[in-house]
Amino acid sequence: MASIAVIVWSLYGHISKLSEPIIEGLKKSGANVEVFQFAETLPGEVIEKMHGNKEATASLPVIQPDDLKRFDGYVLGFPTRYGRAPAQVSSFFDQTGALWFSGALVGKFGAIFTxxxxxHGGQETTALTTIPWFAHHGIIYVPLGYIAPELNDVESVGGGSAWGASTVAGDGSKQPTKNDLSIALQQGTHFGKVVSQYVKGAAK
Ligand SMILES: Cc1cc2nc3c(=O)[nH]c(=O)nc-3n(C[C@H](O)[C@H](O)[C@H](O)COP(=O)(O)O)c2cc1C
Structure with missing residues (x-):
């Protein structure tokens, strides 16, 4: 059975909400799932001034670099910061040098949602600029492709692309749409299946 870590960072809860169908899809594929958060780097008073609400992720364990070794794949979820990953994610990968040096993550799998x-605030660039971490670690990136029919919807504002599930938060009051959640479910199931196939094959 594939073991998959879902690792999130969310300041206003959109990524937390989107992680729910991702987790559901992964479980549907038969994978073992554990959910973590990236360590916070912002001081509490800054989060307060930004009106952040971290309630949804407060109880999640903080991922440590060595945790990565025991999983076959990782689904990373975080909001964009200027069209790329937040510093919290960058700071985490900056701590994974020993894993990189020993090649501990070579052949693992990774996916992204944002x-x-x-x-047009940078969903695709956020995914694209996350791939160097995967590439340097030898982690195989699994895109969503166009497996979800909702990706062809041009009638409404929404997230999702070939790179993975996503949502458009607007001023923060806009929540993930039915389509966004459906795309996320399909991404979870797809990623879980891809990793499971590999794990089964490797065990032969
Ligand atoms: C410093 C900063 C930079 C941001 N950069 C962008 C951006 O480049 N494009 C964009 O559309 N939204 C940007 N945002 C908005 C966030 O992406 C948005 O608040 C987030 O997607 C909501 O997800 P969350 O509820 O999981 O935190 C930025 C927000 C902050 C605080």
Whole structure:
């Protein structure tokens, strides 16, 4: 059975909400799932000034670099910061040098989901600029492709792309849509299946 870590960072809860169907899809595929958060780097008073609400992730264990070794794959979820990953994610990968040096993550699998305020605020660039971490560690990136029919919807504002599930948060009051959640479910199931197939094959 594939073991998959879902690792999130979310300041206003959109990524937490989107992680729910991702987790559901992974479980549906038969994978073992554990959920973590990236360590916070912002001081509490800054989070307060930004009106952040971290309630949804407060009880999640903080991922440590060595935790990565015991999983076959990782689904990373975080909102965009200027079209790329937040510093919290970058700071985590900056601590994984020993894993990189020993090649501990070579042949593992990775996928990404994200969130932006505006429709063209950088969902695809956020995924694209996350891939160097995967590449340097030898982690195999699994895109979503166009397996979800909702990706072809051009009638409404929404997230999702070939790179993975996503949502458009607007001023923060806009929540993941039915389509966003469906795409996330399909991404979870797809990623779980891909990793499971590999794990089964490797065990032969
Ligand atoms: C410093 C900063 C930079 C941001 N950069 C972008 C951006 O480049 N494009 C965009 O659409 N939204 C941007 N946002 C908005 C966040 O992506 C948005 O708040 C987030 O997607 C909501 O997800 P969350 O509820 O999981 O935190 C930025 C927000 C902050 C605080």
């Amino acid at each position: 969130s932006t305020a505006s429709q």
